Amino acid sequence: MTNPQPLVGILMGSDSDWPIMQAAAKILKEFGVPFEARVISAHRAPDVLFDYVVKASDRGLRVLIGGAGGAAHLPGVIAAKTTLPVLGVPMPSKHLQGIDSLLSIVQMPKGIPVATFAIGEAGAANAALMAIAILAGTDAALNAKLTAFRATQTERMLNITLPEL
């Protein structure tokens, strides 16, 4: 069985990030967007990362999501090597609760942007939704799915009844 050509690459610095980054993978799966997920640390495997990123566009990838924690250089390094949109997701970290990750990812120098999301699962899910929004710009069927997702979310909220005191 051949996998469909991935349009989104989810990269993360460690397999310890996967429990969080799964939230991105689940959303892409739900929307039927082909993706691949790889552990490639900029610090621990810089040459492998460079190789992956420089080939990404020619392989048909349209958006790259980078999840990393602590000294979270991964998304910035990805962005340095490609003009594809790069979405950064800060991982919650043990000692600084992910503030270190967030600041490492968000404070990019002018000229090399990384779109930075919330720390943790919400950020991972929203990065996937942003990737979908980017792809939906040239894919009417995907745009319809995104519109339906929003409508379902609104409907669910409107149906909430709070418990009696």
Ligand SMILES: Nc1c(C(=O)O)ncn1[C@@H]1O[C@H](COP(=O)(O)O)[C@@H](O)[C@H]1O
């Ligand atoms: N921030 C980075 C990078 C990188 O930016 O290249 N490589 C690994 N890491 C992060 O180190 C944390 C701890 O990793 P381990 O659990 O493997 O020790 C992870 O959150 C990972 O993203």
